[in-house]
Amino acid sequence: MEKDRILKRLQEIVGPANVLWKEVDLAVFEYDAGLDKEKPSFVVFTQTAEDVAQVVKFLHQEGISYVARGSGTNLSGGTIPLNRGVVIELSRMNRILEIDLQNERALVEPGVYNLTLQNALAPQGYYYAPDPASQKVSTLGGNFGENAGGPHCLKYGVTGNHVLGAEFVWPNGEKTWIGSKAVDPPGPDLLGLLVGSEGTLGIATKILVRIMRSPERVLTMLAIFKNLEDAGQTVSDIISEGIIPATLEIMDNMMIRAVEESMHAGYPLDAEAVLIIELDGLSDGMEEQAQRILELCQKNGVVSTRRAKDAAERADLWAGRRGAFGAVARLAPSYLVCDGTVPRTQLPAALSAVKKVGQKYNLAVGNVFHAGDGNLHPLILFDDRNPEEMERVHRAGMEILKICADLGGTISGEHGIGTEKLKGMPLVFRDSDLDMMRTLKMAIDPKAVCNPGKVIPQT
Amino acid sequence: MAPDKDFPSSPLGNPGNASPGVQGLQSLGVQVKRVEKPAAEKEAREILARASQDRQTIFSCGGGTSLSSGVLPEKVDLVLDTTGMNKVLDFDPRNLNLEVAAGMTLDRINEFLAGQEKGFFLPLDPPGSNRATLGGAYAANSSGPMRLRYGTLRDLVLGVRGIDSRGREIAFGGKTVKNVSGYDFTKFLIGSAGSLCLITSAVIRVYPLPEASSLCDLVFGTLEELEKFLAALRSSVFIPSAVAVTELAGGPGVSDSAGVRFRVRIGLEGHRLAVERQNKVLPNLAREFGGFGDARTGRDGMLREIRSAVNSDRPFENPLFLKISVPIAQGPRTFVSIHTAARQYGLAAKVVLCPANGLLFLFAEGSSRKPAGDLLRDLKDLIAAAGGYLGPLLAHRSLLVNWGARVEPALHQLAFQPIKDRLDPTGVFPAIV
Numbered sequence: 024m025e026k027d028r029i030l031k032r033l034q035e036i037v038g039p040a041n042v043l044w045k046e047v048d049l050a051v052f053e054y055d056a057g058l059d060k061e062k063p064s065f066v067v068f069t070q071t072a073e074d075v076a077q078v079v080k081f082l083h084q085e086g087i088s089y090v091a092r093g094s095g096t097n098l099s100g101g102t103i104p105l106n107r108g109v110v111i112e113l114s115r116m117n118r119i120l121e122i123d124l125q126n127e128r129a130l131v132e133p134g135v136y137n138l139t140l141q142n143a144l145a146p147q148g149y150y151y152a153p154d155p156a157s158q159k160v161s162t163l164g165g166n167f168g169e170n171a172g173g174p175h176c177l178k179y180g181v182t183g184n185h186v187l188g189a190e191f192v193w194p195n196g197e198k199t200w201i202g203s204k205a206v207d208p209p210g211p212d213l214l215g216l217l218v219g220s221e222g223t224l225g226i227a228t229k230i231l232v233r234i235m236r237s238p239e240r241v242l243t244m245l246a247i248f249k250n251l252e253d254a255g256q257t258v259s260d261i262i263s264e265g266i267i268p269a270t271l272e273i274m275d276n277m278m279i280r281a282v283e284e285s286m287h288a289g290y291p292l293d294a295e296a297v298l299i300i301e302l303d304g305l306s307d308g309m310e311e312q313a314q315r316i317l318e319l320c321q322k323n324g325v326v327s328t329r330r331a332k333d334a335a336e337r338a339d340l341w342a343g344r345r346g347a348f349g350a351v352a353r354l355a356p357s358y359l360v361c362d363g364t365v366p367r368t369q370l371p372a373a374l375s376a377v378k379k380v381g382q383k384y385n386l387a388v389g390n391v392f393h394a395g396d397g398n399l400h401p402l403i404l405f406d407d408r409n410p411e412e413m414e415r416v417h418r419a420g421m422e423i424l425k426i427c428a429d430l431g432g433t434i435s436g437e438h439g440i441g442t443e444k445l446k447g448m449p450l451v452f453r454d455s456d457l458d459m460m461r462t463l464k465m466a467i468d469p470k471a472v473c474n475p476g477k478v479i480p481q482t
Numbered sequence: 483m484a485p486d487k488d489f490p491s492s493p494l495g496n497p498g499n500a501s502p503g504v505q506g507l508q509s510l511g512v513q514v515k516r517v518e519k520p521a522a523e524k525e526a527r528e529i530l531a532r533a534s535q536d537r538q539t540i541f542s543c544g545g546g547t548s549l550s551s552g553v554l555p556e557k558v559d560l561v562l563d564t565t566g567m568n569k570v571l572d573f574d575p576r577n578l579n580l581e582v583a584a585g586m587t588l589d590r591i592n593e594f595l596a597g598q599e600k601g602f603f604l605p606l607d608p609p610g611s612n613r614a615t616l617g618g619a620y621a622a623n624s625s626g627p628m629r630l631r632y633g634t635l636r637d638l639v640l641g642v643r644g645i646d647s648r649g650r651e652i653a654f655g656g657k658t659v660k661n662v663s664g665y666d667f668t669k670f671l672i673g674s675a676g677s678l679c680l681i682t683s684a685v686i687r688v689y690p691l692p693e694a695s696s697l698c699d700l701v702f703g704t705l706e707e708l709e710k711f712l713a714a715l716r717s718s719v720f721i722p723s724a725v726a727v728t729e730l731a732g733g734p735g736v737s738d739s740a741g742v743r744f745r746v747r748i749g750l751e752g753h754r755l756a757v758e759r760q761n762k763v764l765p766n767l768a769r770e771f772g773g774f775g776d777a778r779t780g781r782d783g784m785l786r787e788i789r790s791a792v793n794s795d796r797p798f799e800n801p802l803f804l805k806i807s808v809p810i811a812q813g814p815r816t817f818v819s820i821h822t823a824a825r826q827y828g829l830a831a832k833v834v835l836c837p838a839n840g841l842l843f844l845f846a847e848g849s850s851r852k853p854a855g856d857l858l859r860d861l862k863d864l865i866a867a868a869g870g871y872l873g874p875l876l877a878h879r880s881l882l883v884n885w886g887a888r889v890e891p892a893l894h895q896l897a898f899q900p901i902k903d904r905l906d907p908t909g910v911f912p913a914i915v
Contacts, residue, residue: 125811170662199892204809205870209888210915215669239719263576265690308753364658366577396660436660455650460665466900
């Protein structure tokens with residue numbers, strides 16, 4: 024009866040066709056791109072910000088937990104509806120509301136795919152800098168929640184550096200606007216806090232982002248190495264030299280093979296590691312900078328280098344990189360992607376240590392990562408039908424996080440904490456720090472209904 | 483240490499033994515009972531723990547360049563002068579980051595960085611950088627023209643350490659350029675004006691000194707010319723490091739009689755070939771829209787001119803310094819409107835526009851309360867109509883009494899005040915805006 028009453032009210036708010044309640048329908052929403060699973064009690068498809076506000080207000084009154092969801096591409100269990108909460112599905116709120124070139128801003132709904140915005144901007148000579156590998160399907164609302172990064176964030180920063188405003192539904196259903204087309208709203212940087220809070224402090228229903236003029240020239244190079252550590256050392260040397268390219272991405276042999284089998288991006292199969300280097304900006308001086316980078320590659324024993332001849336070859340190289348996570352499906356039924364980040368000079372040490380972890384736990388580990396940011400993405404491959412192997416995977420994952428923390432880094436660079444890394448939080452925070460986070464969560468969401476059980480470990 | 487030539491050593495002309503920040507606070511109408519000047523985080527923690535236990539109120543200040551960016555209390559039990567905590571704690575040139583105590587001034591940080599073997603810099607250039615401390619800049623979310631290329635503290639800060647209202651150490655972020663572990667207090671505390679905790683140190687990104695730098699110095703006769711040029715620059719492929727617009731009338735150099743009104747200083751940095759190209763192209767672009775000028779190569783000159791643009795030209799007895807932001811396209815017209823409003827009330831004001839960000843600064847004399855108060859009221863309406871924000875950097879308490887809410891009341895009620903109440907339940911720190 025209780026369930027019927029809740030269903031009836033949700034249907035009143037968004038319409039009967041926009042609420043899923045049958046177990047078979049709900050099964051699709053019990054997982055995201057992470058490992059954890061839990062089935063929601065309802066899935067509500069909202070069409071407007073007012074829908075979201077009304078649904079949240081009702082759930083808040085009832086003390087029912089909820090989680091907002093876009094495409095569910097997050098890799099840390101952030102959109103799993105713990106305690107059989109309600110999933111508020113935002114993917115139908117997918118309009119680009121405004122592109123304002125004069126003020127260099129774009130206003131979007133949360134369900135807009137990252138790539139959709141890029142495609143809308145490109146013909147006008149503009150782009151939106153954050154470009155997660157999942158950009159074809161990940162939504163800007165999800166990018167907001169996770170503070171998504173991407174290959175080009177090395178030079179231009181992550182989502183949080185580009186969000187200037189948001190219409191926001193708070194955990195009690197109140198809706199306010201934060202920020203505007205003008206910079207620097209007064210008071211503490213609330214947007215800086217909300218971006219990356221993994222949907223635990225509320226839901227963004229409109230997002231105002233900074234857009235940038237496309238660069239005059241882009242130069243993409245591929246450097247092939249005989250081992251992964253040399254590629255890592257090259258990245259460290261490039262940064263130490265004071266050169267900040269647009270991207271520095273590394274892929275190891277296991278990932279190269281998977282990508283080539285999947286999409287023939289043009290990577291050499293015999294390479295132990297490839298480093299994708301991209302420069303952008305004014306064309307003047309770019310050749311000299313490229314030459315200096317090649318010298319650093321040579322210093323670290325590069326086997327060969329090549330440039331993307333044209334836009335098509337460049338697109339192929341990037342398609343391979345962006346499709347890497349998907350391509351590992353050819354290698355194993357499941358994977359756990361770690362997201363630890365280290366100071367860039369620690370990359371060789373971190374890569375070496377990760378390799379040893381794979382050997383220790385007898386697990387295949389592939390690497391494809393944002394090397395310029397020091398953001399590792401070891402992919403531990405496994406079969407989730409094998410509980411014993413799953414157990415080893417979890418232990419190996421935690422050990423990799425500890426390695427990153429011990430090297431002066433952190434446990435998540437861009438995928439978030441979600442449920443998967445909760446146990447790792449004490450590796451990088453003291454009790455007083457975690458207590459401050461809990462206190463903040465309590466201040467904003469005292470009934471703990473807004474995506475509870477994520478980000479902060481319970482005491 | 484750089485002499486206090488850009489910013490008055492004591493903006494309120496009240497010399498004494500106390501540091502400029504403390505003097506400034508008193509002169510802005512805040513009654514101060516006691517001042518402590520810790521030399522290190524540990525000492526600050528002990529002071530704060532004692533004060534918290536005794537239920538004393540604490541106001542932290544650095545160089546005193548943005549004292550009014552938060553809520554100025556009528557009286558405060560203890561002023562914690564952070565300028566004693568002024569050391570570099572760690573410098574990692576290979577990872578391009580620097581950990582520095584909160585009380586070190588931005589100019590001192592840049593002197594330290596420039597003196598390193600390869601040479602580095604921190605691209606943070608708010609007004610008064612000779613006195614502004616890193617902690618103060620962080621608390622006030624300070625920035626200057628260089629934010630165009632390098633961003634603000636939101637983009638530059640990697641980690642922060644501080645002390646909470648109970649005297650406990652807290653630390654967020656770290657030394658990596660990407661970090662989404664937990665709630666991002668590193669960002670949330672930016673602009674918090676000492677209302678949530680005491681900032682003791684921060685880890686910041688630094689940049690290697692560019693191969694080449696130059697200043698493109700242009701003038702324009704009319705607002706229309708200026709607007710067209712700025713729009714063309716914005717939509718071009720060029721990305722200057724800094725752009726600052728000032729009005730020439732009353733300023734040095736060219737007078738009104740020459741028929742020019744606006745001076746645009748553009749800082750360029752990067753590869754020498756890229757800088758050389760822009761040195762040629764930008765004056766030509768200016769000519770297309772009726773302006774003229776030239777470019778001069780050299781870093782010191784460029785920095786000096788950009789700094790000069792964004793600082794007050796003279797000391798003020800009772801400063802009324804404001805930070806204003808509007809949508810980018812409205813910058814030039816707002817710039818002129820602010821000038822007009824100041825003149826209307828007989829206030830000799832310097833106004834600076836950072837056009838690529840829609841950011842403006844106003845420096846005026848606030849000694850005569852009536853015109854200053856009237857100007858504030860008019861500007862508040864003007865900026866609200868433009869969809870922007872107006873915030874005081876330095877302004878006497880009496881001018882701010884009727885200021886009203888600085889943030890949307892709903893936002894204050896839903897987020898800022900509940901967070902403040904929980905993080906600082908006994909009200910050790912000043913009220914949140």
